[in-house]
Amino acid sequence: MLTAIIKEAWISIASYKLRTFLTMLGIMIGVAAVVMMVSAGQAVQNRITDTFASMGSNLILIGPAELVTGGVRGGRGLPSVTVADVAALKTLKDVETTSYLMNAAVQAVYGSRNYGVSVKGTNPDYLAVNNWEIEDGIMFTEKDVRAAKPYAVIGQTVVDELFGLQNPIGKTIRLKGKPFTVIGTLREKGDGLMGDDQDNIILMPSTTVRQRLAGSPRPQYTGIAFVKATSEDKMELVAKRVEYMLRTRHRLKDGVKNDFTVRLMTEMVEKVRSVGFVLSALLAAIASISLIVGSIGIMNMMLVSVTERTREIGTRKALGAPNSWIMMQFLAESVLISFIGSFVGMVFGIAFSQLGGHLFGYEVPISIWSVIVSVTVAVVVGIVSGLMPALKAMRLNPIDALRYQ
Amino acid sequence: MAEKTVIDVQHVCKTYFMEGGTSQSVLKDINFQIKSGEFVAIMGPSGSGKSTLMNILGCLDKPTSGKYILEGYDIASKDDKELAVIRGKTIGFVFQNFNLMMKRTIADNVSLPLIYQKVGETERYNRAVEMLKKVNLIGYQDRPPSQISGGMQQRVAIARALINNPAIIFADEPTGNLDSKTSDEIMELFTFLNKQGITIVLVTHEDDVADYATRMIKISDGHKVYDGLRKEYSKEKEIKC
Ligand SMILES: Nc1ncnc2c1ncn2[C@@H]1O[C@H](COP(=O)(O)OP(=O)(O)OP(=O)(O)O)[C@@H](O)[C@H]1O
Ligand SMILES: [Mg+2]
Numbered sequence: 327m328l329t330a331i332i333k334e335a336w337i338s339i340a341s342y343k344l345r346t347f348l349t350m351l352g353i354m355i356g357v358a359a360v361v362m363m364v365s366a367g368q369a370v371q372n373r374i375t376d377t378f379a380s381m382g383s384n385l386i387l388i389g390p391a392e393l394v395t396g397g398v399r400g401g402r403g404l405p406s407v408t409v410a411d412v413a414a415l416k417t418l419k420d421v422e423t424t425s426y427l428m429n430a431a432v433q434a435v436y437g438s439r440n441y442g443v444s445v446k447g448t449n450p451d452y453l454a455v456n457n458w459e460i461e462d463g464i465m466f467t468e469k470d471v472r473a474a475k476p477y478a479v480i481g482q483t484v485v486d487e488l489f490g491l492q493n494p495i496g497k498t499i500r501l502k503g504k505p506f507t508v509i510g511t512l513r514e515k516g517d518g519l520m521g522d523d524q525d526n527i528i529l530m531p532s533t534t535v536r537q538r539l540a541g542s543p544r545p546q547y548t549g550i551a552f553v554k555a556t557s558e559d560k561m562e563l564v565a566k567r568v569e570y571m572l573r574t575r576h577r578l579k580d581g582v583k584n585d586f587t588v589r590l591m592t593e594m595v596e597k598v599r600s601v602g603f604v605l606s607a608l609l610a611a612i613a614s615i616s617l618i619v620g621s622i623g624i625m626n627m628m629l630v631s632v633t634e635r636t637r638e639i640g641t642r643k644a645l646g647a648p649n650s651w652i653m654m655q656f657l658a659e660s661v662l663i664s665f666i667g668s669f670v671g672m673v674f675g676i677a678f679s680q681l682g683g684h685l686f687g688y689e690v691p692i693s694i695w696s697v698i699v700s701v702t703v704a705v706v707v708g709i710v711s712g713l714m715p716a717l718k719a720m721r722l723n724p725i726d727a728l729r730y731q
Numbered sequence: 732m733a734e735k736t737v738i739d740v741q742h743v744c745k746t747y748f749m750e751g752g753t754s755q756s757v758l759k760d761i762n763f764q765i766k767s768g769e770f771v772a773i774m775g776p777s778g779s780g781k782s783t784l785m786n787i788l789g790c791l792d793k794p795t796s797g798k799y800i801l802e803g804y805d806i807a808s809k810d811d812k813e814l815a816v817i818r819g820k821t822i823g824f825v826f827q828n829f830n831l832m833m834k835r836t837i838a839d840n841v842s843l844p845l846i847y848q849k850v851g852e853t854e855r856y857n858r859a860v861e862m863l864k865k866v867n868l869i870g871y872q873d874r875p876p877s878q879i880s881g882g883m884q885q886r887v888a889i890a891r892a893l894i895n896n897p898a899i900i901f902a903d904e905p906t907g908n909l910d911s912k913t914s915d916e917i918m919e920l921f922t923f924l925n926k927q928g929i930t931i932v933l934v935t936h937e938d939d940v941a942d943y944a945t946r947m948i949k950i951s952d953g954h955k956v957y958d959g960l961r962k963e964y965s966k967e968k969e970i971k972c
Contacts, residue, residue: 330846341834641830644791645844645891646819648812724791728826 331651335658342631346663349627352620353667354674357703359613361675361696362682367606369683369690374602378595384422384558385455385591386565388551388572391584405547406585409532411575412551418567420560425455426548428532430539434488435500441487445501445528447535455552458529463495463510466531474533479510481525504538506530561590610699617703620667621711628660628715632722639719640727653720660712661705668704672696737899737930738765738788743797745783757783759953760797765932765946767898770925772944772961773934779950781934782903788932789822789901790814802898819847823892825902825933829884831876831891837863838872841890848895862890866920882913889920893929900924902933906940918943 339346390405409426416424428447433440450465452458466477478499485494494508515524532548555564565588572586632639639652676692683690745758757780765771775781786792787799790806799806802821809817818824831840841862842855850858860872866886876884885905892900902921906914914937922943925931935941947964949957956969 327849330849330852333852334846337835337839637830638832641826641832642843643815644789644818644824644826646815646847646895648815648847650812651847725786728791728830 331654331658332662334655335662338631338655339659339663345627349623350663350667350670352623353617353664353703353707354620354671356614356617356620357668357671357700358675358678359616360610360699360703361672362679363609363613364606364695364699365675365679365690365693366682367602367609368693368695369679369688371599371602371606372691373688374598375595378591378598379457383591383595384555384561386553386555386561386568387589387591388553388568389549389587389589391586405549406576407548407551407572408546409548410546411572412548414575415551415553415568415571418553418564418571420556420564420567422554422556423451423454424551424553425449425452426532426551427452428535429549430535432501432539434484434528436488436497439488441484441526443484443526443528445530445535445539447530447532447539449532452529452552455554458515459513461511461513462493463508465510465529471531471533474537475531476504476506476534476538477509477530478506479512479529480508481512481527482514483523483525484528485511501528502539506534506538558592561592565590617707621664621707624660624663624707625711625714627663628656628712629718631659632656632715632719635719636722636727636730639722640724640730643722643724644728649720652722653716656716656719657709657712660715661708664708664711665704668700668707672700675700734766734768736764737767737802738763738932739798739800740764740788741798741800743784743787743794743799745780745787745792746795757953758787758794758950761950761953761955763948763955763958765930767930768925768928769930769946770922770944771932771946771948772941773932773948773950774936774941775950775956777936780953781950784950785901785903785932785934789824790817815847819844820895821898823895823897823900825885825888825892825900825905827904827907829876829881829888829908831884831887833875833877835875836873837868837876837879837887840876840887841872841894843891844895858894859890862894863887865893866890880913881909882916885909885913885917886920889917889924893924897929899930899932902931904934904936906935906937911939914940 388407407426412424412426415421425448430445430447432443432445434443446452449471450467453460453465460479461482463479465479466475470477480488480494480499488494488499489497494511497508498505499508500506512525512527512529517523553564553568555561569584569588573584576585578585642652643649676696679690680692682688740761740763743758743761744756746754746756748754761784773781773784783792787794788801790801790809793799793807801817804817806814832843838856838859841859842850845855845858856872863869863872866889868883868886868890871879871883871887876887879887889900900921905921906917909917918940921931921933931944933940933944941947941961944961947957947959947961948955949964949969951969954970957964959968
């Protein structure tokens with residue numbers, strides 16, 4: 327019986343092609359918009375997650391204390407964690423490795439080319455802590471750090487900007503007029519979270535940065551220190567130990583605030599991700615307004631259709647159509663319209679979001695959510711907008727329907 | 732006559748209640764029986780209640796009071812679903828303005844009542860073609876009704892009424908929209924069907940059309956004023972009320 331009803335419904339809507347198409351268009355646009363928004367939201371969320379993963383998710387970041395005056399955050403305090411602190415933290419239980427950075431922004435020169443780069447003074451473990459890999463050449467060693475060797479390991483952007491197609495290994499670049507030998511290059515990471523170029527980087531022994539680039543006025547202090555836990559579930563514990571050790575080493579009495587901050591990378595990931603989720607839910611909610619408009623369109627068309635076909639309904643009833651059949655037929659018509667509209671909308675939504683992803687260089691997932699959203703919308707919108715007209719058709723008195731002109 | 736009674740109308744009254752509280756009494760204490768195989772013409776002036784009576788006979792409406800028994804079933808006790816089954820299986824309808832679906836093929840129109848009896852698509856089509864032969868419309872099954880004349884459209888409608896092999900056909904002014912020559916064709920078709928044992932009840936204004944029937948029931952202002960053989964009817968024999 328169901329196939330017969332669907333067939334009848336199909337023939338009916340197919341006999342009003344333009345009207346049916348225009349009504350479908352509303353649902354198509356609505357579903358396409360929702361699918362596109364959901365995809366965009368997911369793409370951004372994935373990008374965030376990937377970026378953090380590329381930075382290493384087991385990380386604990388230790389920075390200067392936040393200055394609070396009268397309850398208002400007042401920027402950052404002076405660096406308080408020393409290179410010696412970082413070395414000591416490495417002895418803690420469940421710590422895989424530690425690292426730190428001393429940052430300097432300088433102009434790098436090679437031959438006639440020059441480029442503004444971010445120099446990070448650190449130790450060899452920085453690679454492991456931040457998921458960097460050597461593309462070519464080698465990383466400097468602990469020995470190089472102790473000897474403050476003028477070695478540079480450069481990111482792909484620096485390679486491109488200074489060397490073009492030349493092999494940079496063994497070449498000498500100049501920073502602040504001083505020479506440094508390129509001993510290695512880093513594998514490309516791509517853009518960071520804020521669209522910053524993660525590959526515009528030069529790694530050097532921290533001692534070298536301190537001595538040659540004269541970055542910090544308090545050279546034994548780190549700008550930011552990293553502690554990498556052995557696993558994600560040990561992070562809380564390790565963070566506690568780190569805090570305890572630093573308080574002891576800094577001789578902080580009970581009641582005195584930390585002169586450093588300890589942050590878990592996982593917490594930061596969660597925070598950013600939840601913002602991303604709320605954002606994409608909001609986008610989808612806005613897009614679904616067009617779905618409501620589309621479903622009003624279906625309801626409108628079906629109401630017109632019931633009125634126009636009053637005689638047909640009367641005839642069908644006189645010829646033995648049960649009320650349930652009449653209702654199901656009209657419901658099937660609206661569900662069919664919204665089903666086809668949703669399907670086409672989904673296809674267009676996916677196609678457009680892939681196209682958009684391609685244009686903006688985002689990896690856009692074809693998520694199961696698009697399908698779930700489309701099917702749910704199809705059924706819900708079809709039934710909700712078709713129910714009232716279908717009930718109207720069902721309740722038509724056959725005598726009045728047959729008398730209707 | 733040993734024929735069984737298929738229609739039994741007892742003290743049927745019908746009052747329409749309109750919005751605003753007014754009401755109109757359209758049928759007043761109507762009584763008659765129709766036996767299987769009869770050919771009955773219901774006549775009467777415009778507004779006398781003929782269509783109202785036909786709607787009750789066709790189970791499209793229920794009497795305000797009185798009893799209507801169709802093939803032994805008291806219609807008042809049937810719910811909507813059961814009435815739909817009776818309309819689909821026992822009764823065939825023919826309307827004044829054909830009521831065909833213009834966007835569908837003739838075969839689709841003829842076989843429409845079969846859908847509700849859950850008959851499959853191929854069988855529906857085959858039976859439609861078979862029925863079209865009976866009404867002398869061979870080869871028209873795949874055309875739309877808009878391509879054929881009014882008389883042919885009414886024959887399509889008759890084929891549709893016949894498709895479930897009903898015991899009774901109700902026709903409310905089936906020739907009302909047709910010229911006299913086409914009317915004769917349609918009435919000959921009804922006579923032919925009646926000879927095959929189908930009970931036919933039709934409403935008409937025209938004496939020529941009524942002449943095809945054997946029995947005549949005349950209604951005037953909601954009262955039955957004549958009930959007897961058509962050929963014995965004369966104005967003087969009407970009951971005065
Ligand atoms: N559904 C209805 N609601 C209210 N009044 C109605 C309804 N149907 C018919 N009437 C009224 O009942 C009376 C009888 O109508 P009916 O259609 O039965 O007459 P008829 O004999 O078939 O007339 P005609 O020859 O013009 O077809 C008319 O006055 C009509 O206005
Ligand atoms: Mg009438």
